[in-house]
Amino acid sequence: MSKLTSFSFIIATFIPAFILMIIPLPDYIMIYRPAWVPLCILFWLMQSEGHCIGLIFCWIVGLFMDIVFIALLGQHGLALLLMSMLAIQIRKRLNRSKMLEQMVLVFLLIMLFKLSELWLDLIIGGVFNFQWIVVSFSSALCWPFLSKGLKAWDNLYRS
Secondary structure, three states, X not given: OOHHHHHHHHHHXXXXXXXXXXXXXOHHHHXXXXXXXHHHHHHHHHHHOOOOOOHHHHHHHXXXXXXXXXXXXXXXXXXXXXXXXXXXXXXXXXXXXXXXXHHHHXXXXXXXXXXXXXXXXXXXXOOOOOHHHHHHHHHHHHHHHHHHHHHHHHHHHHO
């Protein structure tokens, strides 16, 4: 498979992630919504080992998130960039870990994403909340299903 085909496949996996983040939900359920786009970025950073996606790709996805969620331009880009930089540093450990250890690392990485997002939101006058803990936890709980599902989809696509 060519690099262009695999890159277009990776881009195609972000479409459902953005749809899942955009779907309107009631407020009492919305707090539990996982961070689907950062989860996809973590998965592809682990799988591609930097061949298809890197920090520039993460920044561009973050800018697209800013446009979609009508946020300060660069807010999600910076948060995804910080998370991705740390994820690249611990990629080998994350790949070799058991699923429970991966879930803990994903929890911490998503927490870094949400806290940096919250910090930037507070700078521009946002309100402090503890939603970042719940989102990080629900994202970690979704990690096994997302990683196994995307691996199966990737294997099906490559065969």
